Amino acid sequence: MWFPYNTPQSIPFNTSFAIDSMTQFQYKLPSIVMATAVKPMNNVSLDFEVDIVDPTLQCYIYLHFSELDTLQENEYRQFNINLNGNPWLEASVVPNYLSSTTTYSTVPVRGPKLKFSINKTENSTLPPILNAMEVYIVKDFLQAPTDQEDVIAIMDIKVSNGESRLKWIDRKDISFNG
Structure with missing residues (x-):
């Protein structure tokens, strides 16, 4: 504005x-x-x-x-x-x-x-x-923008539908904390 x-x-x-x-x-x-x-x-x-x-x-x-x-x-x-x-x-x-x-x-x-x-x-x-x-x-976010549990749930759905984790994760900007 x-x-x-x-x-x-x-x-x-x-x-x-x-x-x-x-x-x-x-x-x-x-x-x-x-x-x-x-x-x-x-x-x-x-x-x-x-x-x-x-x-x-x-x-x-x-x-x-x-x-x-x-x-x-x-x-x-x-x-x-x-x-x-x-x-x-x-x-x-x-x-x-x-x-x-x-x-x-x-x-x-x-x-x-x-x-x-x-x-x-x-x-x-x-x-x-x-x-x-x-x-x-500049706004500092105190927590990660994505909840790690959400990432795991999405990946489990992808795996259960027959897609491998490695095939689905082809972006370099996705990281895991544990």
Whole structure:
């Protein structure tokens, strides 16, 4: 579910053009979501926090960008992203016109508050933007997803119907605990 998130000290803007209409973008972001963005009031840094509450939770963050403005020859938009005061990415982001660009965490992040700062680079003539953000919280399951007794019962049924256990179990992702 996508919902608007009002970042403090930001200005919303949008386009009436479709985003990613000519390409099949791997994240399949809704065009209506990507057609909106925010930019900072100060034209330099877009700062916001994500409250996770429980500092032990692990999160994966995806930030989505799309250039909504037709840039003039003397205009350029480029920015860096910091998380909790540290660089989040090795490279700067340059959003593509009407096409999605996604950055994401390759390792989980944690903390009660994740403080993002999207900063205009020295080369940039335009402020940073943000179109959409996704936060995935890792959920640890305390018990196995399948009860071992259910696996044994299914295998017994298969064997009683004349199929060998080895023939039926041909997947490498099935494991037994005992």
